[in-house]
Amino acid sequence: MTELFTEGAPVEDTKAPDGPINERWDKRRFGGKLVNPANRRKLSVIVVGTGLAGGSAAATLGELGYQVKSFCYQDSPRRAHSIAAQGGINAAKNYRNDGDSIQRLFYDTVKGGDYRSRESNVYRLAQVSVEIIDQCVAQGVPFARDYGGLLDTRSFGGVQVSRTFYARGQTGQQLLLGAYQALERQIAAGTVEMFSRHEMLELIVVDGVARGIVARDMITGEIETHLADAVVLASGGYGNVFFLSTNAKGCNVTATWRAHRKGALFANPCYTQIHPTCIPQSGEHQSKLTLMSESLRNDGRVWVPVKKGDTRKPADIPEDERDYYLERIYPSFGNLVPRDIASRAAKNVCDEGRGVGPGGLGVYLDFADAIQRLGRDAVAAKYGNLFEMYERITGEDPFEVPMRIYPAVHYTMGGLWVDYDLQSTIPGLFVIGEANFSDHGANRLGASALMQGLADGYFVLPNTISDYLAKGPFEKIDEDHEAVVEAREAVKGRIEKLLSIDGDRTPDSFHRELGALMWEYCGMERTDAGLRKAIDRIRELREEFWTRVKVPGENEELNQNLEKAGRIADFFELAELMCIDALHREESCGGHFRAESQTPDGEALRDDERFAYVAAWEYTGGAPVLHKEALEYEYVKMTQRSYK
Amino acid sequence: MKLTLKIWRQKNAADEGRMVSYEIDDVSPDMSFLEMLDVLNERLILDGEDPVAFDHDCREGICGMCSLVIDGTPHGPEKATTTCQLHMRKFKDGDVITIEPWRARAFPVVKDLVVDRSAFDRIIQAGGYVSAPTGSAPEAAAIPVPKEDANKAFDAATCIGCGACVAACPNASAMLFTAAKITHLGLLPQGQPERYDRVVKMVDQMDAEGFGGCTNTGECTAVCPKGIPFETISRLNADLLKASRG
Amino acid sequence: MSRSTPVATRPRPKTPSPAAGPLKRYRSSVGKKAVMAVTGAILVLFLIAHAIGNLKVFLGREDFDHYSHWLRSVGEPAIPHRTFLTAMEVVLTVAVLLHIWAAISLARQARQARPVRYAARPKAHENRYATHVMRYGGIVVLLFVIWHLLDLTFGAVNPKGGDAQPYDKVIADFDPSRWYITLFYVVAVILVGLHLRHGLFSAVQTLGWGRQRRYPAVRLAADVVAALLVIGFVSVPVMVTIGVLN
Ligand SMILES: Cc1cc2nc3c(=O)[nH]c(=O)nc-3n(C[C@H](O)[C@H](O)[C@H](O)COP(=O)(O)OP(=O)(O)OC[C@H]3O[C@@H](n4cnc5c(N)ncnc54)[C@H](O)[C@@H]3O)c2cc1C
Ligand code: HEM
């Protein structure tokens, strides 16, 4: 294994305050330096991404008086992928008086992350969660309300309290529109300058410090340099390395990967979350997967035929020839086991040849019992819109035939390594939202990503970045500074290269192949042999990509295939690192399941002795260097999860 | 399935543009409309032709990025469905399908089927927000909102900013989009302080962008993928009249 | 295909400064609609009164002529002869002019808002005929009113000439031999009815009273009023032409 990577010095989070955990955030805020309001105008910040994290950060920094430049690849900041989040957002408000507290949200998150996240960060997240709801309500986010006019909550993802605030099935949309409107307000006020349809393609690092980005105007093809005193990346997750995922088509790793290549450490790349209830793939042409809310598992029963290769219609399969496998294996949690467990169980029965639907990649989620018990109307009231969505996509009516579901890649816990201040290992480069590795450890709880994105953007970053900016004024950098020219030329060179190959395969065909490879070997279950094989195949495929890809058109126009090709090129490099990370972590934890590390009855087996650390990888061009950040638990005791 | 596609091709904003016909034969009814275009594009790339540019991102009906006027109807024949959620089983073997971009002066064509909808962002900039700087918020439970108001505000807030309403309106009016935001914020207590100022500024911006005026045709709500109600327009009118009276 | 300057290159409109005085607000697209609704409502009130007045023709020559006379002498001697009628004419003229001004400028704005038309015939989902009926129908109605004034008010085109009594003018006008005049009136009145069918509904929406649960009732009411007016108006010429009145 040593030939694949080397180990370097450990990393340390030097900003993390100590003392009682509930005082640490206060302590850090008090210890950080501030920037006088009159000086803020002279300081500039670039924010890449307008999702919940980037949108809220850019708006807040603008309100504070900094000069902000905001970037997104869509035609409007309102379309960032956060818009797709359905379920809700957690906050320790305890409006239900059901025993919730900051302490409990903290505890649930650390445990849910399978003891691979930092206590200090998670505690701060739980503290700030309360303010997020206040902020969003003040902006006019139409959260669900009860008949008394007060905010409604629901329970989510296996926790025992009702702390999830929601806006029907469109919570992400409503929260994002709140942040977007705050952002547009600052754009009108002139504090934020917006660059839509601009894709960041390189980070500019001058004397070891982040000072700007190179971006491509996606309409004219112009390669622009934007310089600033600090750069914030809020560019989202990289689940699209799998080609098929629940992410939007444009989600990419380019922004963070480019920063990684310039020296930012990439942490825990192998931690991916696979969501159990997605609509299965219907054919070769499929371009993305659609999530069906997890709430369906409250009333639907999951089953497959007992016999292998049983092609009878579901209705023709008698009760005693059905295997309600979740209820069988996990009698106490049944259909409601956590995401990772439900996903893996589905994979296992399909691997046994008992899967249903095209290609045998699906299991039934059956509402027949619920319809009989509650009546058709009650089921329609609860899940009507989801049933309609399912029918639109599959052409099948879940009232008549059981739904078919299958797990799909949904979220990436890994990302650029950041300290307590959310600053990466490159000074002046901050990373927020799904793009960083921070708060979810090896597995994210439902409704916690929205919480983290907004915590980072509204409350954490605007406070911590001032400690860095207070070091200013910074030396002025010109467009023709050596480092700037080099970054710009590198981008141009890459684009020229991609356009000149003129091979015989389309960018998408490579992406599909890479995705299939990753799904097979670095998906729900990983093995030593499989990962090694994958690394070899990825390298071959990458070679082939750089010799056979065909990118039509030119740079000086809207060129969607050029955009794709650039993203895929970075996915190839990321994919290899993901496999190396997965290979070196010889334990199972959260979203990372190593077949070699399981309990006698097939459950994930952590190895806290050897792996209770964050794996932060350094880019070298050759074998990456592993830096470990040790994780210590003072407030939560590490235990093995069990859902039997 | 075998289909004939008549697609608007336009190299860039300065180009004249024209309809071009394509034959496509390996279409499966399970494909989404955009996947069908993906298949066409894969073929065009290999044939050395320029693939068709179209906007899309989430492909699950929520980001508002996808567009396309399909046989004269924005987002195609299925009600309350975005183009990305439209599936080929709604079409028949041998169909001829016409695909055009949104047509409006305020939405200039960028390339092929891609248009520039930044006018919508500027309408929001003009006042489509609540001024609530981060940190200044009162306790969330301090102001109850009647459930019915909250629900109606939510119905309006679900607008995805796709622009189909403009594309469908015989006057190319952005009224439904603007009214959706006015209604969302106008029904909530948080939106009250800026309510009348907001409507004046947003309507002025809408006119300045070059959209047409609304003559209550109702085409917009009929094609809106989120079913933004027609009454939002009347609510906007009421607020504007109230603001005008002083 | 017609096409104006490449729109993507046109300068971005800036947010206009909030309008100065309250009157200026009525120059926005929404304000113009309010002007149309209010002037339209005045015209409708006139039409209702006019239809009722016309029906007096069935009560006989005296009643009808007396009514015409009354219009001119109402309020005498407190106010001079013809004050009421003149005032009414002034109000009507102003209303018609404002109504037409708003209609024209909105139509122009709408035409500019969509410089490139769709290749596929847009599918109508709602009462799309409304825009056509409103604009082109409106013009026909205007032409009709001009003819009608020359005919029954000034008598310039009336067989009996300007000085005859109203009853005689009406009888002469719709004489069976002049069936084409009757036909013209009937067609025009039906157009007015169609205009009002949408116009009445539209005015409710424009004035801010439109709500989802009221729409069915408003549509029904608009249809009933329009139908009653059409029947009321049409009955006079038709009855004369078929010889019931002479
Ligand atoms: C279907 C679905 C449902 C979900 N439901 C929930 C839920 O119910 N609750 C929950 O808590 N979480 C949920 N999640 C997870 C959550 O939505 C995301 O983790 C979160 O929204 C990420 O926000 P973000 O701001 O970090 O990034 P994003 O919202 O992904 O934004 C990324 C931004 O970066 C920009 N960008 C990216 N690359 C570049 C580049 N190279 N150059 C310029 N700009 C770039 C994009 O334009 C975009 O503006 C869900 C996720 C999915 C896929
Ligand atoms: C003289 C020529 C006329 C023209 C060119 C004209 C034109 C129009 C137009 C274009 C509209 C807007 C249509 C819409 O909302 O879609 C309209 C509305 C209306 N018109 Fe007319 N019209 C004329 C005469 C009349 C008359 C004679 C009456 C009444 C007796 C009338 C009553 C109305 C009403 C009530 C509306 C509704 C206003 C609104 O939409 O808020 N119009 N007219």
Ligand code: HEM
């Ligand atoms: C079809 C049946 C109609 C008949 C029989 C009819 C009859 C008359 C008569 C007799 C007069 C003259 C009244 C007088 O000078 O004392 C008159 C005036 C007038 N009519 Fe009509 N009319 C009809 C329809 C309409 C319609 C549909 C409109 C409008 C759209 C209209 C608008 C007017 C106007 C504006 C005047 C002038 C009123 C004035 O002098 O101030 N009429 N009509």
Ligand code: SF4
């Ligand atoms: S109102 Fe409807 S059609 Fe118009 S932008 Fe919003 S969602 Fe799209």
Ligand code: F3S
């Ligand atoms: S279609 Fe157009 S006319 Fe008004 S009601 Fe809708 S904006």
Ligand code: FES
């Ligand atoms: S692609 Fe997002 S709504 Fe269609």
